[in-house]
Amino acid sequence: MTPPLLHIENLAIHRGTYRILLPRLSLARGEVAAITGASGCGKSTLLEMIGLILRPEDLDRYELDERDAGAPLDIAALLRADRQARLADLRAQRLGFVPQSGGLLPFLDVRQNIALPRRMLGLPAGGERVEEAVERLGLRPLLHKKPAQLSIGERQRASFVRAIAHEPDLLLADEPTAALDPFQARRLFELIVETSQRLRIATLLVSHDWGLLRDCAIRRLVGVPEDGGGGTVFRDAA
Numbered sequence: 629m630t631p632p633l634l635h636i637e638n639l640a641i642h643r644g645t646y647r648i649l650l651p652r653l654s655l656a657r658g659e660v661a662a663i664t665g666a667s668g669c670g671k672s673t674l675l676e677m678i679g680l681i682l683r684p685e686d687l688d689r690y691e692l693d694e695r696d697a698g699a700p701l702d703i704a705a706l707l708r709a710d711r712q713a714r715l716a717d718l719r720a721q722r723l724g725f726v727p728q729s730g731g732l733l734p735f736l737d738v739r740q741n742i743a744l745p746r747r748m749l750g751l752p753a754g755g756e757r758v759e760e761a762v763e764r765l766g767l768r769p770l771l772h773k774k775p776a777q778l779s780i781g782e783r784q785r786a787s788f789v790r791a792i793a794h795e796p797d798l799l800l801a802d803e804p805t806a807a808l809d810p811f812q813a814r815r816l817f818e819l820i821v822e823t824s825q826r827l828r829i830a831t832l833l834v835s836h837d838w839g840l841l842r843d844c845a846i847r848r849l850v851g852v853p854e855d856g857g858g859g860t861v862f863r864d865a866a
């Protein structure tokens with residue numbers, strides 16, 4: 629059986645006295661899953677911990693498959709040992725992010741923003757996949773614009789292309805369709821699912837759009853209150 633790309637057990641952090649807990653998550657290459665739940669329940673915090681931006685307080689297991697290597701990479705051990713340089717390399721090489729705000733660099737135009745992750749890894753320019761995503765998301769006329777000259781939805785679309793340009797193993801997207809009209813939202817969602825499957829990228833996205841999640845048959849992790857409202861636990865929807 630193919631091992632999952634990612635396997636996590638008991639990942640948790642406190643925000644004040646409020647605990648955010650993910651008991652268990654396995655994601656296969658090419659699989660897309662959504663994190664849903666009420667506002668403030670901890671969706672972005674969970675995404676940041678999985679994305680190695682925020683250090684969890686508790687973590688029993690976090691493993692990332694290493695393609696041809698015999699054993700998966702023990703990320704929990706790297707976090708425990710505070711191996712920051714190694715974790716930064718992992719973020720740059722194997723993860724892709726679509727932050728809520730888009731996160732584009734203001735002094736670069738859209739094309740330069742999209743090219744940046746590959747340039748930083750010393751890879752040649754994006755090529756066919758990037759051009760196809762640019763085309764499908766209607767970004768071609770915007771390539772020479774700076775982020776400040778774009779709408780928030782246009783920034784989100786550009787941010788998605790930037791996040792997949794280096795073909796990461798794991799894509800993390802925080803409400804990537806929140807600022808888009810229903811037509812554009814569906815288009816981006818379909819492209820996310822298709823790109824994940826085609827490039828074998830596991831994708832975890834925060835989304836409130838239950839209609840789209842249902843239509844695209846996307847697995848849902850739902851944040852539900854626990855401990856009488858003193859925390860959130862994220863579990864697969866039944």
Ligand SMILES: Nc1ncnc2c1ncn2[C@@H]1O[C@H](COP(=O)(O)OP(=O)(O)OP(=O)(O)O)[C@@H](O)[C@H]1O
Nearest residue numbers: 643644646665666667668669670671672673674834
């Ligand atoms: N840096 C921080 N320090 C302390 N508490 C924080 C911090 N960031 C967020 N919180 C709190 O942690 C909880 C979870 O926040 P988070 O942003 O993860 O929620 P969310 O589910 O993504 O919310 P939304 O759907 O509104 O974006 C909230 O109660 C928030 O106030």
